[in-house]
Each structure stands twice: as C-alpha cells, then as structure tokens.
Amino acid sequence: MEQSITEKINVAFAGLTAAEKQAARTLVQNFPWAGMGTVDDFSAAANVSSATIVRFVQSLGFRGFKEFQKALIRESALRDVSPLARADEAAGPLAPKDSGLVGVFRGAGAWYVEGIAETFANTNMEELVAAASILSDPSKRVFAFGGTFSHVLAQHLVSQLQLFRSGLHYVRTGSLEMSDRLSSIVEGDVFVCFDFRRYSMAALNCSQIAAERGAKVLLITDQWLSPASKYATSTLIARVEAPGPSDTMVPAFAMVEALCECVVDALGESGLKRLRAIEALRGGEI
Structure with missing residues (x-):
C-alpha cells in the first residue's frame, strides 16, 4: 500500500x-x-x-x-470514489480463479492484516497520546458519533470504555436523541467523530456544533481526511482500502481496540475499580 x-x-x-x-x-x-x-x-x-x-x-x-x-x-480525487467506481476499476480477483472461495477468503485476510499493519505503523503518536489522555479524563463526558457504516465503531468505543469509566454517550444518527445529545454538550466535553469516505454531512455539522459548544473533537477517519478535520483537536487515521468494491472497517476496529487499551491503561486502578463493581452487579443478575 x-x-x-x-x-x-x-x-x-x-x-x-x-x-x-x-x-x-x-x-x-x-x-x-x-x-x-x-x-x-x-x-x-x-x-x-x-x-x-x-x-x-x-x-x-x-x-x-x-x-x-x-x-x-x-x-x-480518491475521497469521493463510490463502491461502483471501485468495482469497475478493480485490478482483478483476490486470488487465482482455480483457488476458489478459499483463496478469496485468504486473500481478503492478508489484505486486512496489511491494512492494520499500515494503520499502526503510520499513526501519529502525539495524536494518539492526546486522544487517550482526553478519553481517560473521568471529568470529561464523551459523546461518540458515526455515519451509515461507521456508527458501529462509535457504539463499540462506548461499549468498551463504559466498563471502565462513566459519562459515555452514543449519539445515534438522524434521531431525536441526536439533537438531545448535541444540545447537552458543554465546554470540556469530548466529541468523538467517526467519518470515512464518502463522508457524512451530519459528521461535519455535528463536529462543528460540538466545537462551537466548547467540546474537544476527536476525529477518526481515513487517510484522505473527513471534512470534519477542520474542527478536530486530534485526528487518528485508519486505512479503509479493501480488495472488493466496499471499503473495510477492519483497521479502524483495530484502531479503536488499541485506543481503548491505552485509555484503560491510563485510567489505572480507577478503571479496574469500576470494572469490579460492574462485575459484582452482574453476578447478582440485575
């Protein structure tokens, strides 16, 4: 790549x-x-x-x-390329025709592994540390937003981190709840925006609103950069290229997982204390 x-x-x-x-x-x-x-x-x-x-x-x-x-x-020119255009321009199949679906499966796996490796190798460590630092500050509320496909990354970030800290909110796209969440953002909050090509106007607008309300905006996007980058305090980049017509979220998921590991490490004992309390409640099957 x-x-x-x-x-x-x-x-x-x-x-x-x-x-x-x-x-x-x-x-x-x-x-x-x-x-x-x-x-x-x-x-x-x-x-x-x-x-x-x-x-x-x-x-x-x-x-x-x-x-x-x-x-x-x-x-x-690559920022707004559609899945159909990528399918038309594809160099060829993932594997020789005689290797069948097993070859396609293995080829896809190799592609995803390379995407993860490139994502981690090209990460700006100053931006990573800044992102982990603001997400591990328990005094800051965190709002996570994603687009049509990337909303699953926002949900995953919230699900992972809520075991170790409170004040996390998923902002669901196109809902009354989204307006409610955005209207409650105040100075000192953190707005995490996931936005990948073809970029979401909602991501741009929500990032602007969050920034204007005094929140720090953490953007996780691809190497061509979401327009929401103009409002970002910190930006992390994940590879999205895939061998087929659709982009992949696999490297971005790996980025989220690694970022969560950093946040948990920064939280230290306070995070583990919350996890113990949650596990104790789960044991009571509430």
Whole structure:
C-alpha cells in the first residue's frame, strides 16, 4: 500500500520543527485545500514563512512543492470514489480463479492484516497520546458519533470504555436523541467523530456544533481526511482500502481496540475499580 500524504505527515511529525508542525496541522485541518494554492497561499494560511512550507513538503519526501501538489490532487480525487467506481476499476480477483472461495477468503485476510499493519505503523503518536489522555479524563463526558457504516465503531468505543469509566454517550444518527445529545454538550466535553469516505454531512455539522459548544473533537477517519478535520483537536487515521468494491472497517476496529487499551491503561486502578463493581452487579443478575 502506498503511503498517503497524511500518513507521511504522521510518520515525520515528531521530527518536524515547530513551524513545520504548524504547517502540517493547517493542512490536516483544511485538507486538501490548504495545499491547493501557491506556496505563499499555504504559508499565509499556516502563518509561517514560504521557506518553511518548502522545507515541510521536502520533509515528507517530495522534491518540491509542485510534486507535493500533484500528489495532493491525485489523493483528493480518491475521497469521493463510490463502491461502483471501485468495482469497475478493480485490478482483478483476490486470488487465482482455480483457488476458489478459499483463496478469496485468504486473500481478503492478508489484505486486512496489511491494512492494520499500515494503520499502526503510520499513526501519529502525539495524536494518539492526546486522544487517550482526553478519553481517560473521568471529568470529561464523551459523546461518540458515526455515519451509515461507521456508527458501529462509535457504539463499540462506548461499549468498551463504559466498563471502565462513566459519562459515555452514543449519539445515534438522524434521531431525536441526536439533537438531545448535541444540545447537552458543554465546554470540556469530548466529541468523538467517526467519518470515512464518502463522508457524512451530519459528521461535519455535528463536529462543528460540538466545537462551537466548547467540546474537544476527536476525529477518526481515513487517510484522505473527513471534512470534519477542520474542527478536530486530534485526528487518528485508519486505512479503509479493501480488495472488493466496499471499503473495510477492519483497521479502524483495530484502531479503536488499541485506543481503548491505552485509555484503560491510563485510567489505572480507577478503571479496574469500576470494572469490579460492574462485575459484582452482574453476578447478582440485575
């Protein structure tokens, strides 16, 4: 799998200068538009020098701004590709025709494993630590939202973490409950948004509402970045490419599982104390 621009940023981030990190954040929060103009346009948006922008793109492995911009344009074209278009452009079957469905099954498994490996290898550890830190703060309420398919990730995050801390709420898409949840968000809360291509307008709108109400927005998205990234305090990226026409949530599920492990570790004894209390109640079959 070819490394995307956002993944290049994640890998290089720790070694960037403060000004280059500012350029990186500007691009991530305004992807891909921040990089679509001139060098001077990008530098003005990031409030850094033009020379910083040139050094930034070179730190990502590009020879210059034009090469970086061409890659950005290619990637932005992938953001809204439909399942039908992906099916039409598929390179071929997962396995040789004579291997049958077993070969297809094994090929899919290999693809998912690679997607998980690429997701973990290209994770920005500063963003991961920031995400785990805000989710492990028991004083902060957490609201989790997902789209048509990604809502299962939001539900899973809440189900996993509610064993170890309170104040977790799943925001169900398109419901009266969604309006109720959003209206109750206050400064200091955390809004976790799952949004993958083809991106949800609801995810963008809900993230904006949460940010305007003072919540920290944690976005979990793909390497092409949801438009909701403009409101995100922290952004985590999971691979979604699959060999078939539909994108996969497998690497994102692995990301959620690993993030929950980090949160539980950060909670420490307080999390285990809650788990013991819950297990005791379960033992009473209430």
